[in-house]
Amino acid sequence: MGEVTFTFVGTGDPLGSGGRLHTCFHVAAPSGRFLVDCGATTMTGLKREGIDRNAIEAILVTHLHGDHIGGIPYFVLDAQLVAKRTAPLVIAGPPGLADRLRRAMDVMFPGLSDVEQRFEIRIVELEAGRRTAVGPVDVTPFEVVHACGDPPYALRLEVDGRTLAYSGDTEWTDALIDVARDANLFVCESYFYEKEIPNHLDYRTLWAHRDELECDRLVITHMSEDMLSRLSEVELEPAADGKRIVV
Ligand SMILES: [Zn+2]
Ligand SMILES: [Zn+2]
Numbered sequence: 008m009g010e011v012t013f014t015f016v017g018t019g020d021p022l023g024s025g026g027r028l029h030t031c032f033h034v035a036a037p038s039g040r041f042l043v044d045c046g047a048t049t050m051t052g053l054k055r056e057g058i059d060r061n062a063i064e065a066i067l068v069t070h071l072h073g074d075h076i077g078g079i080p081y082f083v084l085d086a087q088l089v090a091k092r093t094a095p096l097v098i099a100g101p102p103g104l105a106d107r108l109r110r111a112m113d114v115m116f117p118g119l120s121d122v123e124q125r126f127e128i129r130i131v132e133l134e135a136g137r138r139t140a141v142g143p144v145d146v147t148p149f150e151v152v153h154a155c156g157d158p159p160y161a162l163r164l165e166v167d168g169r170t171l172a173y174s175g176d177t178e179w180t181d182a183l184i185d186v187a188r189d190a191n192l193f194v195c196e197s198y199f200y201e202k203e204i205p206n207h208l209d210y211r212t213l214w215a216h217r218d219e220l221e222c223d224r225l226v227i228t229h230m231s232e233d234m235l236s237r238l239s240e241v242e243l244e245p246a247a248d249g250k251r252i253v254v
Contacts, residue, residue, distance in 0.1 A: 009037035011169045011254045013192060016042075016052035018228045018246040020198065021074035025235045027248050028052045029074040030175065030228070032194070033063070036166045039143025041065040043162065043173055049078030050085060056249060060085065061092050065142030068100035069175035070159035071107045076100070080112045080119060083128065092126045099131040099141045101148070103157030135160065149186045151177035153206045161186040169254045172222060176229065178205055179212050183220065190222040191254045194246065197227035200237040210234060210241055217243075224252070 012035045019027025029046020033056070040062050042049070053060050060082065068076050079098065086092035098104065108130065112120040133139055135150040135158065148160035153176040161174035163186050172190035174183055176198075187193040198207040210227065217225070228246035230238075238245055 009167060011036040011167055011171075013171065013194075013252045013254055014056055014058070015194075015226075015228070015246045015248060015250040015252075016056055016058070017046055017048055018230070018248050018250075019046075019048075019074075020229050020231050021046075021072070022231075024230065024232045027230075029077065031078065032173070033058050034144070034164070034166065034171065036143060036169070038167050039064045041067060041142055041144055043067050043164070043171075044069055044075045044175060045078040045082060046074040047077030047081075050081045052248065061090050061094065063096075064094070065097040065099060065144065067141060067144070067146060067162060067164070068098070068104065069162055069173065070101060070153060070155045071103055071157050072155050072176070073111075075175055076104075076107070076111065079108060080115045083112070083124070084116060084119060086126060087122065087124055095127040095129060097129045097131060097142045099133055099139070099146060101158045101160050102132045102134075104132050105130045107157065133160070138165075147186075149182040151175075151182050152180045153177045163190070171254065174208075176207055178203075179208055179216065183216070187220045187222040187225075192224050192226065192252060193220060193222035194226045194228055196229040197234055197243070198229055198231050199233050200240075202233065210237070210243070214241075214243065226252070
């Protein structure tokens with residue numbers, strides 16, 4: 008089966024807490040390489056980690072907030088002008104992805120969405136509950152609870168016999184039990200330590216549900232300054248920019 012390497016390229020919240028980059032993970036598997044979420048600082052993170060961006064076959068996104076998709080216009084711009092990409096790129100995420108990306112590109116770089124790229128960009132809008140092949144990985148989205156204008160997902164990713172699960176932003180929902188079931192690795196938001204707010208998950212709530220999450224390894228991410236200041240008190244494993252896990 009070969010090794011699957013999961014790199015935490017960016018593990019921050021949208022506001023740069025702790026000096027961390029926006030959310031982005033890179034998965035290198037024998038079958039291929041892909042990104043999971045692509046926040047606005049993704050290009051900085053890829054260069055910091057020495058990751059070959061032309062080898063990335065797909066970008067999968069959980070939901071359509073800037074700290075999860077804001078790096079895509081830069082990725083496309085770089086691929087066209089600097090990296091001279093020729094391989095096709097698949098971008099997959101919730102319904103509304105194609106329209107939101109077109110508008111994001113037009114705001115950030117007027118005309119970019121109309122430029123004929125040297126490489127094919129294929130946009131796939133994933134249906135909740137339906138397992139779909141995206142480049143090298145099989146993706147099953149689970150709808151979660153996070154107001155962002157379009158349906159937000161947690162993603163279950165199956166590649167080369169490994170199962171990776173990831174929840175971006177959501178308040179607690181039993182969908183997290185389903186997405187994490189039998190996963191080798193589950194990466195989950197822990198925004199505040201104990202403050203409960205709509206749309207986001209706090210550490211205390213996640214910890215209270217730990218026994219229901221039947222995953223081999225659980226790593227917390229997307230942490231605010233409040234959460235980062237309490238890391239010495241937590242029992243769950245925290246993510247950090249540049250951390251690598253061989254699954
Ligand atoms: Zn969000
Ligand atoms: Zn976020």
